[in-house]
Amino acid sequence: MERVVIVTGANSGIGLALCERLLTENSQIRLCLACRNMQRAEAARSALLTSHTGACVDLLHLDVGSVRSVLTAAKEVKTRYRKIDFLYLNAGIMPNPQVDIRAFIKGLFSRNVINMFATAEGLLTQQDHLNSDGLQEVFATNLFGHFLMIRELEPLLCQAGHTSRVVWTSSSNARRSAFDIEDMQHRNGTEPYSSSKYASDMLSLALNRQKNSQGLFSSVICPGLVMTNLTYGILPSFFWTLIMPIMWLIRIFTNTFTLTPYNGAEALHWLFLQAPESLDPRAKYHSLTSGLGTNYTEPQRMDIDEEMSEALYKKLLKLETVVRRKLSEENADNKAYQQYLNETE
Numbered sequence: 001m002e003r004v005v006i007v008t009g010a011n012s013g014i015g016l017a018l019c020e021r022l023l024t025e026n027s028q029i030r031l032c033l034a035c036r037n038m039q040r041a042e043a044a045r046s047a048l049l050t051s052h053t054g055a056c057v058d059l060l061h062l063d064v065g066s067v068r069s070v071l072t073a074a075k076e077v078k079t080r081y082r083k084i085d086f087l088y089l090n091a092g093i094m095p096n097p098q099v100d101i102r103a104f105i106k107g108l109f110s111r112n113v114i115n116m117f118a119t120a121e122g123l124l125t126q127q128d129h130l131n132s133d134g135l136q137e138v139f140a141t142n143l144f145g146h147f148l149m150i151r152e153l154e155p156l157l158c159q160a161g162h163t164s165r166v167v168w169t170s171s172s173n174a175r176r177s178a179f180d181i182e183d184m185q186h187r188n189g190t191e192p193y194s195s196s197k198y199a200s201d202m203l204s205l206a207l208n209r210q211k212n213s214q215g216l217f218s219s220v221i222c223p224g225l226v227m228t229n230l231t232y233g234i235l236p237s238f239f240w241t242l243i244m245p246i247m248w249l250i251r252i253f254t255n256t257f258t259l260t261p262y263n264g265a266e267a268l269h270w271l272f273l274q275a276p277e278s279l280d281p282r283a284k285y286h287s288l289t290s291g292l293g294t295n296y297t298e299p300q301r302m303d304i305d306e307e308m309s310e311a312l313y314k315k316l317l318k319l320e321t322v323v324r325r326k327l328s329e330e331n332a333d334n335k336a337y338q339q340y341l342n343e344t345e
């Protein structure tokens with residue numbers, strides 16, 4: 001039977017590589033590329049269809065950082081499909097990244113050097129801002145928009161006699177110390193990316209606790225360090241090309257330098273092949289590439305506590321209520337205004 005697979009942020013990088021791999025290695029898939037830029041989405045679809053003639057590839061407009069767009073997209077999904085087998089929550093941003101060069105040089109001569117290359121701990125900060133919904137943009141894109149999408153699609157994801165999967169593209173940069181439950185949007189810090197990824201790890205655990213009994217299973221992956229638009233925003237692409245031989249060398253010591261989107265998508269594809277009951281809800285599944293270039297997936301236990309993950313889930317539900325109320329007030333205002341215009345004409 002045909003499996004419905006939705007991938008957010010599917011027009012480039014790891015998301016596009018996952019689509020390519022899914023179509024190459026599995027038949028009977030209906031792929032839906034959920035993207036904010038339809039021109040780029042169309043280009044990705046054409047590229048996929050060139051190498052997989054006859055494949056079923058749909059497009060869906062989704063700006064996961066916008067509440068209105070998420071609700072409209074979810075409505076569209078509900079009219080198109082009767083069930084969802086896989087929802088890959090892959091879209092993500094890291095705006096205005098800054099590398100702390102001093103910390104990098106210091107780290108090079110410390111015992112922590114391998115961990116620094118694997119997780120970027122202490123190296124990266126970002127500048128975030130409020131979006132038009134009044135939410136912090138990184139939180140809204142990397143976490144809340146995806147949460148809202150799951151909530152809206154629950155009728156398709158939680159069906160009797162059917163298992164559905166959601167898979168979060170998290171990061172080795174997810175760190176407990178960057179997250180504060182009293183400031184879940186990370187309004188006051190300089191590591192919104194790390195905070196949002198840690199929040200996705202916790203949310204995945206909470207989703208498993210809340211929804212496994214209804215047939216919904218959630219997993220978290222880390223793609224490793226991959227050369228994509230996201231990393232080209234940290235350092236320019238010519239610089240990455242220049243240091244590529246050093247990166248291959250580093251790969252001998254840390255298998256987290258997956259480097260290509262194909263390698264980075266390893267754990268995402270591996271999860272597609274696993275039975276959900278065999279997976280550990282507290283594990284992050286890492287895409288890894290050995291010094292000789294072999295890809296494999298390995299689980300690592302996440303540093304999360306149940307209580308905080310439950311508190312986060314509750315806070316997200318509360319925020320959802322607030323956001324929905326605000327939206328319906330705006331809609332009512334627009335309607336009243338429209339009526340006023342019609343009457344005065």
Ligand SMILES: NC(=O)C1=CN([C@@H]2O[C@H](COP(=O)(O)OP(=O)(O)OC[C@H]3O[C@@H](n4cnc5c(N)ncnc54)[C@H](OP(=O)(O)O)[C@@H]3O)[C@@H](O)[C@H]2O)C=CC1
Nearest residue numbers: 009012013014036063064065091092171225226228229230
């Ligand atoms: N590259 C790396 O080393 C690592 C990446 N990751 C994670 O992997 C995921 C994929 O990133 P990667 O492939 O590297 O980078 P890319 O920038 O290539 O891909 C990100 C994708 O997300 C999309 N996107 C961003 N914002 C939105 C939005 N508001 N609505 C819909 N789509 C959106 C982008 O679309 P558009 O083209 O329109 O910008 C793009 O398709 C991210 O979640 C990232 O955090 C995790 C660890 C390491």
Ligand SMILES: CC(C)=CCC[C@@H](C)[C@H]1CC[C@H]2C3=C(CC[C@]12C)[C@@]1(C)CCC(=O)C[C@@H]1CC3
Nearest residue numbers: 099116117118119120123171172173225243246
């Ligand atoms: C010689 C060399 C490789 C220099 C690059 C130094 C840093 C710019 C990188 C070292 C570790 C990298 C890293 C990321 C970005 C680039 C580094 C900081 C990520 C934060 C990218 C996005 C993620 O989600 C996780 C990555 C961890 C490692």
